[in-house]
Amino acid sequence: MRRALLGAALSLLMAVAPVAQAASHGIMHLDSSDAFERVDQRLREAIEARGLTLMSVVDHAANAQRVERSLPATRTFIFGNPAVGTPMMQCQGSVALDLPQKMVVRETDQGVRLEWSSPHYLAERHALDECGLPLEKIAGVLEGLAGAAAGR
Numbered sequence: 001m002r003r004a005l006l007g008a009a010l011s012l013l014m015a016v017a018p019v020a021q022a023a024s025h026g027i028m029h030l031d032s033s034d035a036f037e038r039v040d041q042r043l044r045e046a047i048e049a050r051g052l053t054l055m056s057v058v059d060h061a062a063n064a065q066r067v068e069r070s071l072p073a074t075r076t077f078i079f080g081n082p083a084v085g086t087p088m089m090q091c092q093g094s095v096a097l098d099l100p101q102k103m104v105v106r107e108t109d110q111g112v113r114l115e116w117s118s119p120h121y122l123a124e125r126h127a128l129d130e131c132g133l134p135l136e137k138i139a140g141v142l143e144g145l146a147g148a149a150a151g152r
Contacts, residue, residue, distance in 0.1 A: 025121065026117050026118040027116075029114060030113070031111050032150035032151055033111045033112075036073045036105070052080060055080065072106060103149075114146040116146065119135045
């Protein structure tokens with residue numbers, strides 16, 4: 001009984017903690033009122049138009065179906081530019097935990113949401129402040145991708 005209560009408490013903590021962390025840990029977002037597939041297509045086009053490499057797209061909803069679970073449409077786009085990522089990893093190898101860059105596109109009750117990690121957050125997380133990296137430029141590219149995908 002005690003073990004079951006402890007397990008239930010731990011499950012509840014794990015379910016609540018990421019929501020609180022997301023609000024204060026460098027997760028940027030932009031919402032779109034367009035259809036999920038249209039946002040998906042525009043993100044693919046924007047990645048290509050900016051000369052970035054789309055390495056993979058993880059379809060979390062399809063993966064959930066394979067284990068008889070469900071999720072709203074949710075995809076993680078994994079992309080990057082080695083000319084930008086390599087200097088970050090040369091500065092601090094641990095940034096490879098967060099690179100290549102990822103952008104999530106997911107359906108919510110309010111429409112389609114795009115989410116990504118702020119490069120300023122990554123700089124703080126991996127102690128990149130002394131590296132002289134173009135964080136504002138990287139932030140602008142990510143915001144531009146999200147804006148293009150959202151139809152703005």
